[in-house]
Amino acid sequence: MAIFKPDYYVSSYRSVDIDRLKRAGIRLLLCDIDNTLMAYNEKLPSAEVIQFIDRVQRAGIETAICSNTTKKRASRFARDLHVSQVYYLSCKPMPFKFWKAMRDHGYKKKEVAILGDQLFTDILGGNLAGIYTILTEPISVVDRSTTKFTRKFEAIVFKNLEKKGFHKGEYDG
Ligand SMILES: [Mg+2]
Numbered sequence: 001m002a003i004f005k006p007d008y009y010v011s012s013y014r015s016v017d018i019d020r021l022k023r024a025g026i027r028l029l030l031c032d033i034d035n036t037l038m039a040y041n042e043k044l045p046s047a048e049v050i051q052f053i054d055r056v057q058r059a060g061i062e063t064a065i066c067s068n069t070t071k072k073r074a075s076r077f078a079r080d081l082h083v084s085q086v087y088y089l090s091c092k093p094m095p096f097k098f099w100k101a102m103r104d105h106g107y108k109k110k111e112v113a114i115l116g117d118q119l120f121t122d123i124l125g126g127n128l129a130g131i132y133t134i135l136t137e138p139i140s141v142v143d144r145s146t147t148k149f150t151r152k153f154e155a156i157v158f159k160n161l162e163k164k165g166f167h168k169g170e171y172d173g
Contacts, residue, residue, distance in 0.1 A: 001160045003127050004119045006135035009172050013037060013052055013115060013136055017173050018059045021113060026132055028105050029056055030066040030087070030098065032116035033077050035147075039140035043073070045081055053081050064101055066090050066114060068121060092116075093125030102131070118147070119154050 007024075010016055013036065021029065034040050037049045045053075053063050064085040067074050074088035085104060090097035102112050113132035116122020117139070126133035143151060158168045 001157065002164060004123055004157045005127070005161055005164055005166055006123050006133040007113075008132070008134045009166070009170075010134060010136050011171050012139070014048065015171070015173075016052075016056075016115065016134065016136075018056055018061065020173060021056075021061060021132075022059060024113075024132060025111055026061055026113045027107050027111040028062045028064065028101065028113070030064050030101055030112065030114045030131075031083075032092075032114070032118075032122050033065060033067040033069055033074060035117040035138035035140060035143065036115060036122075036136055037139075038077065040142060040144055041140075043076055045077055050081060053083060057082060062105060064105070066092070066097055066101060068092055092121035093128060095125055095129035098125060098129035098131055102129075118150070119157055120150050 031037055038045060056063050063083045064087065065074055065078050065083055066087045068090050069088060071088045074086050078086045087097045087101060102109060109130040113134055114122050114126040115134040115136060117136050123133045123135050
């Protein structure tokens with residue numbers, strides 16, 4: 001179950017402590033889109049998301065999008081964001097796009113982080129890839145039908161993670 005345990009747990013992208021990432025040696029932050037930076041029924045990033053990405057970049061950490069969504073949705077979302085790359089159809093939890101992002105940017109595994117809302121895609125994939133994992137609560141309670149299904153299993157994993165000292169709703173920092 002340790003494979004599902006995130007390195008850092010936040011209530012929202014807004015509460016990500018950028019200094020904490022810097023201290024952890026992170027140089028590239030990969031961000032999931034759906035329910036991490038916006039809800040499924042939205043198409044464009046909010047001003048707050050644009051500011052968040054800019055704040056991370058100004059702190060000297062590169063940012064890129066790493067989503068399982070389509071090219072069309074990911075590109076439209078990222079158009080007004082100052083990200084270095086947009087990885088779509090990433091097939092998370094497969095680790096390949098994480099490794100590609102690492103190679104494309106010239107960083108080591110431990111210098112790359114993924115910020116995402118799902119244990120079974122973002123966190124499992126990130127841990128399999130050997131990168132730093134950040135779990136956020138989903139932005140909206142509305143999920144895609146496929147996600148609704150996996151959320152049931154997620155609840156079981158959260159229960160098991162309690163044995164590892166991880167408690168849902170008890171955020172870091
Ligand atoms: Mg997501």
